[in-house]
Amino acid sequence: MLATVPKPPMPPLPEVTVPLAELVPPRCRHYFSGRSDRAHYRTRRYDFGGSAQYMPLVRAFLDTCAAERDDDYRYLFTLLGSELANNALRHSRSGQPFGVYTLTCQRTRLGLHLTCRDQGARDSRPLALDQRLHLRPSSGGLDLAAESGRGLAMIDALATSWGDNGICDYRQVWFFLAYDLTDSLWNVQP
Template sequence: MPSSLTPVAPLPEVTVPLNRFIPTGHRHYFNGTWDTPYNRRRFDFWGMPELMPLVRAFLDTCAASRDPEYRYLFTLLGSELANNALQHSDSGTSEDTYTLVAERSLDGIKLTCRDNGMADGYRGVREYLRIDPAGFDTGSETGRGLVLLDAFATDWGDSGWVSHRHVWFYLAYDLRDSAWSIA
């Protein structure tokens, strides 16, 4: 049966303050201070690259109790996961989302990025991420993110599910097993 509804005409773009994307009960997730202790924080982001400053504010606030160097590295690695979700999954469409989950432990923070995978990804099929040797080339356009993650995170991995990937990294507070500590 054909629809009798008229399609919505393309709407103009507008500038909206980023804080309008934050629900009232979650504002402390983005304020950059250590006001509210937590063990676990989770936030769903729209698949829009324009929201990356909001992502970085979330990541920086998750590590707010740590020194500036740790905060910088945690934010850098977390931003890389978010950018990968935008670039390499269906989460990168403005109608879709990805989720960042930060879990604090006594000696570090684990960040998981849950994206919506690829539409052509088969459910039940696992394909784990692996380092692309081309990523070591400074002129390369692909693969550098996982090289960065592998070098600077204490540990990292992924679920292997192509249809709904969960990529995570763990960064120890003392930066053990991270090339950052010797760089």
């Protein structure tokens, strides 16, 4: 039997700075332009890598999806969509190495519907196929002193409607934001 010499571990790869636009295929670059000069769309979908370093790209995608609306609407849609993306990174396997999550924006006559599909909860135990475990916003999430739980509470308060599929291993969280901000606390005076 031949003796083998153990190989030294591979040195870590160097970090490089690459413009985020270089990571987007040419056929999808208009998803991130921030302009409304492209033809109307019904659905836009993009898969994002599981790192917070891609959040500027996520915000550009969301802002471009709402580019035909006023500044308040664009800001609110981008804020709520960023919150879904951050939750996918923080609470699911999508935020682990080689993770990915998908944002799908559907435009309707009444508003924009955004769905975030992640790779499932990091610590989920398998449930029976007929069991659902739906997300609920934290009761104290809108308290300014809250340490956690603010994201879903904010989505609950500011989106027209929201929900999830209740499947921990293949979570899809969505919200709908009406163009006139119906049922949103955004323009409500305290």
